[in-house]
Amino acid sequence: MMKFSALSLVLSSALLLAGCASKTPTPSQYSGFLSDYSQLQPAQSASGAPVMRWVSADFNIENYRSVLVERPQFYPAPTPHSQVSQQTLDDIALYLQQAIRLELAGRLRVVEHADRETLVLRSAITAVNLSPEGLKVYEVVPVALVAAAASTAAGTRDLNTEVYVELEVIDGRTSQPMTRVVRKGHGLQLENDSTQLQLNDIKPALDTWAQDARLFKP
Known part of the structure; x- marks a missing residue:
């Protein structure tokens, strides 16, 4: 677990508070998995969740009869952490x-x-964030599960879980992108910073993403 001084905790709170209030990922949280982020605009998913999205003017889903769902990546490549095993990453x-x-x-x-x-659907899980319940400190570390600095002060305070995903849908004939989406989801609370993250803890977010993929309308 990373350790921070009291000063770094204060600085983290002041500098990163804006990210805490944001319901959609901000440009500083984009991973680089997608080739272009410049056209992303705030939008809503089919379930009403805020997302950043771009849709090609040429996209007509009626032109397609099949879909290839590639295995989601972790981007950048993950390093298993004390709170998440390689098996959990594979399961996710x-x-x-x-x-x-x-x-x-x-x-x-x-x-x-x-x-x-x-249609070819590519996706990457780009970050998982653990933040103490009720504390306004925010930190996203790509893939690695690292609790925010305030977790030390929080003791056994519950940790909220957030997981970030970037998706791109490509035309199988032309290889041209049809839509890009960046969003985050919320999982179940972990009891404390010693609790191992399991697949079940973030299934709610994964299930919502899958349902929104089916209900998506360009």
């Missing part, structure tokens, strides 16, 4: 892929290889 990626496939199967044919009428 596999679960998200399967959940999206299951949801989209009711709308498009799910395939293993793209053709001229296929």
Whole structure:
């Protein structure tokens, strides 16, 4: 667990408070997984969650008959942490892929290889944030699970969990992007900074992302 002085805690609170209030990821939190972030605009997902999104003017979902859901990446590549094992990271990626496939199967044919009428969905989990309940300190560390500095002062205070994802949908024939989305979701609370994160803790966020993928309307 990272340790911070009292001064660094104060500075973290003052400098990063704006991120705490934001319901959508800010440019400073973009990972670099997507090739272009310049056209992202605030929008709402099908479930009403705030997202940053861009949709190509050429995108017409009626032009497609199938979808290829690539296995989600962790970007940058993760290093297992004391609160998350490699097995948990693998479970998260596999679960998200399967959940999206299951949801989209009711709308498009799910395939293993793209053709001229296929949409290819790429995604990356770019950060997980653990922040003490009720404290206004915010810190996102790409993939690695590191609690905010205030967790030391919080003792056994519950930790809220947030997970960030970036998605891109590509035309299987032209390889041109059709839509890009950056968003975050909320999981279950962890009891304290000694609690191991498990797949079940962030399933609520993963399930919502999968459902929104099915209900998406350009």
